[in-house]
Amino acid sequence: MFYKMPAVIVLALAAAIPVFAKDFGLPDSLAGFSLTESDRIQLHPGLVFYSLSHSSGNDQYVLSGPLTSMQDASHQMVQVNAVLDTNKDSVFEAEVENAGAIGKDNFDVGYRLVVSGFANPVVAQQVLHDLGEHANKFTIHHHSSFPGTPANQQLSVLEVIPEKFRGSVQMKLAKDQVEGVEVVSEMVARTSAVAGVNGGFFVYKKALGVIGDPAGLAIINGQLISEAVAHRPALLIQQEPQLRFEVLPDVTTQLRLQAEGRSLPVNGINREPGKVFNCGFYKEASLVSSAHDTVCHSLDEIVVLTSDYGQLPDLSPLAAMAYIDHAGQIKPVSTFEKKALPEKHLLVIATGDKRQALTRFTASSDSATMEFEVFSNGELVTIDAGTSLINGGPTLLLNGAKPVDLWQQEGWSPLHAEGVLSQDEKDDIASDPVARGKRAVFFDGWVNKRHPRTAVGIAPDGTAYFVVAYGRDPTKSAGLTIYEMAQVLSDLGAVRAINLDGGGSSVMIVNGKATGMPSDRSGERAVADALLVLPPSED
Template sequence: MRLFRSTGAPATTGPRHRGRAAVAAGLLVAAVITVLVLTGGPGTTGTPADDGRDRAPGHLALGPADLAEQRTVTVLAPGVEHLAIRRGDASPDEHWTLTVGLGTSEAEVAELRRRVQEAGHTPVLSDVAGADPGRRDGTGPGTLVRVGAYAGEREAEQAREELAERGVRTRVQHTSGDGRTATGPWSVHVLMIDPEEFEGRLTAELAAGTVAGRETVSSLVGRTGALAGVNGGFFVLGERDRPGQGIAGTEGDLAGVSVIRGELLSEAVNGRPALVLPDGSGAEATIRRLRTRLSVRVGGASHEVTGLNRGPGLIVNCGGVGAQTPLARPAHDWTCGNAHELIAITPEFGARAPGGAGHQVVLDGDGRVTGVRDGGGGPVPADGLVLRATGDAATWLRRHATIGSSVEVTEDVVDVGTGGVLPRSAGTSVVNGGPLLLRDGTLALDPERDGWSPRDIAATDRTEWFTDWYLRRKARSAAGVTADGRLLLMTADGDQPGRGIGLTIGETAEVMRSLGAVDAVNLDGGGSAAMAVDGTLVSSPSDAAGERPVADALLVLP
């Protein structure tokens, strides 16, 4: 909005990908081409008659190389293709089981085994597949203690209830999700956008048109008339009002940086990666590590703004700013607290500011203070904004922002790699994500840096959370850029044995690389992972309730 002013020199454009020569035109919209890849050797992907274009090469880097793989390409518009891939089949060796817990030491494993044996069952031990980033020897984080092997989920659920009656809590899991070598099946959908041919517009879009709202991807695609769309970044799901393990805050609040139509709507999780689309064409798309810098000035006094379009004191995924923020580094699925915050609320948040304690001032479109109050809430002016403060920040705001005062609000998105300000236009979109998957064609996984450390936070053991989130197969979404500048948006179905077993984070990186990406970032996944084409969901939601409403989406508009 116009009250915000950007400061500093623009950033350099960062990583660029070379353009390609002009290609043959005249593609048939909605043409469908199917190919069956019988082995893992390099080959064609079943494209139309020779049109001079390179599509996703080879086969997906999943399971044994000789798995059958079927690809169907649908041309949605010039420069836009939907690629549907099914790879492999379910193995008869996989089954449902009950996981009692994860032991990270011999003593913990022994205790879990004892509980199972006292309940009259035989424990089954399974080492976690995948490495613990904190262990130099490359070993996994521990050993899973399990009970039983069941043919069906219902049978496993009945066994879970019986064990619960005996005081043993367990989780129903399918072994195909463990992260070990599997045979599938995998169900993957990819949108491939070629900026040299694409004549439409590529943009991020808020669900329901506000920050404090959620909407399904299929609804967003249908409502906007988009050709296709995929879910975007992380967000607050459900409303909790206390810091700690999990996510808390206003439902729909974007848990990381967000820029839509050039406007900054949510602050960054310090240094985490994001997809940057400089304009609506999709050209020069990049994956960058970003931070945000916001402040207010009244006369000669200034104060840092610690948050944007959220309630104070709840910093989802941490990585916040300000002297009172407990964790300046990212910590995914953890909410940091801060009792001394200054938050800016713009009209995009919604009609009313979040309630709660603190001090609040209202600015009109000229930056003039038109109202002050103790406590939050109240309307957000359509052409102004609200400043909300707590603790020491509230004391500062009361002292300086009085009725009639002129307040200047400045904000910048900063490229951590270059230190420069990210240039923005009315067509710029930025979508939060993490972890970083690929950089220059090389695996770039750094769970400690991006917020997926299994280390304890505030005496809370995060090893089992890390194992489940990072090392187990889940539904995933990701965005990537190829060496010749095409944009790839991918979803993989998960937690559905027989349809789609999902991907580990490592597999997500390998899939993006096998699709041709050189830079890639993970987006929100799990029940949020969704892709819709022409208003119809083409992915299969992993939530039992069906497609999950999300906070934002990436849309391909005609």
């Protein structure tokens, strides 16, 4: 059900449009979105799909300056106004904006000069030409790319009411293994799912690790697939005794090999040793903070590969290794000649200073088991055969509030971070192309500009809302900022919410078809995992 909420202004929307919104229980705060009878589909009892749309009439373009200090941006405004004032017919407006202002909070991002009022990019280009030596400081954007402006929007909402829905919601790996990617529509088709959305963040190119490796926590039916990026949130899905959803804040994992009263700490699972995408791990007792879309390097590691990994990589002759069979017996690696691990078999790889530790551990033990624990806010999380967890972030809602103060801890900080920033070329989010690669520019473009987004929110009664905002097409849908997505989920009635992977990955599949147009020019993007809604078994 959609909760009735107090009227608020959302996304700077224009006057209310819909005729049928009240009939379907849309909250007043989403009254600017249209919802007709054909836009609401009850897929099963307790499972409803809503297609929400809004037309803004905003077709303005702006010139956006680089991130800089307030003083420099003000100086740029004087220079630009001197050029604009030579044209008495000019209706353009130059204004200095605080790029770090998000809701009531302020991040140390910087300021920018924005010149608005262009009817089309041709006019903007002409003014850019008139600016002469100042022109290279500006880029042309559609006005709806920025927060607080009217925008066309397309939102897809999947409402799951656990008390009524008798199906299941499952996390699925692409091609049923860590290595590799697959489009969500294929995962939906091969599992006969009713619906599905893209899942968590993942490694998307070889320079960052194993393509398809979840960049954060992944647990499927109680089995650990990928360790957590420390202190990020995760979405928990419990299948039994009744379907249940929860957003866990501040998640960490501990992994170890256990043998005869002795244990050996393990750094990672099912990833390339030495590379940690999105960072967020401990070097001994020292934390390497999470940093989104950044690869950190760790020379001294123990990484375990399981049968979920897929085709094994070429293994470094410099690493120490141990092979553990399904019975927990430690075997010489020379006895292992398969290209993929059999079920319940493990391959342990140690690099750098950790090689001696693994050698000593295996030399004094005939058998070993892999153990792990998950913590949220420092408290142990119960994991059983019906538990799945998927990575995401930042946390959008916590106890009904937007926990903006957690975003930096979770890896979305404008400040310098360890590691090397990496961005998918298909998700060119930098707000300042000249300064691409700088952390403040990345934060500004990723967090506070509108993009396609996927998120999940949980209401007080346990109802889950899976929301996909399509974007990067100002004629159809601009997308949402992170703060705006949090507001949308709050307006739907959620009190806890988590952001999932977005950009070109964002898509919702219902009855075998995408509910909107993904932003990649090539169409639907292949991803590492998905959240699938399966029908009741009797159907």
